[in-house]
Amino acid sequence: MGSSTHYRAMAFEGNFYIGYLSKTRGLKGELQLFFEFDDYRALELDVLFLAIDRKLVPFFVTQCKLQSNRTAYVFLEDVDHIDQAQPLVHKQVYLPESKRPERHPDDFRITDLKGFTVHDQLHGELGEIIEIHEYPQQYIAVVPYRFNELMFPLNDEIIRAIDREKQLLEVALPDGLIDVYT
Template identity: 60%
Template sequence: MNLSDTFYIGYVTKTRGLKGELQLFFEFEDYMDLDFDVLFLEVNKKLVPYFVDSIKLQKNSTAYLNLEDVDHIDKAQPLVKRKVYLPNDKMPERDPDDFRYTDLVGFLVIDEHEGELGEITNVQELPQQFIATVDFQGKELLFPLNEELILDIDMEEEIIEVELPEGLVDLYREV
């Protein structure tokens, strides 16, 4: 299995107990919709398959899992901090109308007053709101994603038009 045949879902954060149980942290948004019969862990730049004996999904983007043949903490410990992948055919289908702010990564940001700012490189979810990171003249420009600032989103052209608060872009120019 090659990396191109899989998609990234998260990583192993730690062991739990002495019987080889692992904690998995999900960086994949729809982790509750995934099918976990086999996981691929990245070991020495290769994907190694592990069959799942049991998994308990938690609401905080984590899961506790037991893998076949990993029945002791000594076997589980080398798997900590390993990236976890699933085959592409396990990717859950999303409704085309199901839009999320994280879908804006890669979109070009155009401000009404400042013009073209750059491409969105990351979208973070904070407790109160989503924050977009834009590659602006070699620096990271951050701004909140909310309906008051967004004027238009062109899904075809991958362009987002915004009206950022006065002076925000100037702060990043001066740094």
């Protein structure tokens, strides 16, 4: 999402993908974990499963510091030097399905709008939201529109109504926004 190198996660039965190790930090084997799993704050990170040679290898986490930018700094058991940490960079990280955080059915998030059809008060139907980018101050929806990618913020000024049953998002886009894309 925020990173330009997007990894297509391998499928491992009974496990779910949470992100990848993006870089080392310091000389003592500390690694940065970049989360591609939205609900990362609710994850229990006592053991991480790394995809190595098409297998999942468990690593016990001895220390974990969650950061605000979808990352965490982790120390793994028996990885106490940069030379041991370096080969783990870019490895995909998984957790067992049993550790997936449960969401209440009423827990609707702005990122759940992906796949919704956008209907503008003035311009009518614009298309389907194919991506939602998360930035520090706001979420931005991406809709393919007339051979371009129309982007607009998802906020209270723009959103008029959300129909979860029909998967419809009604918006009032600012004057001139659509013209920028046509």
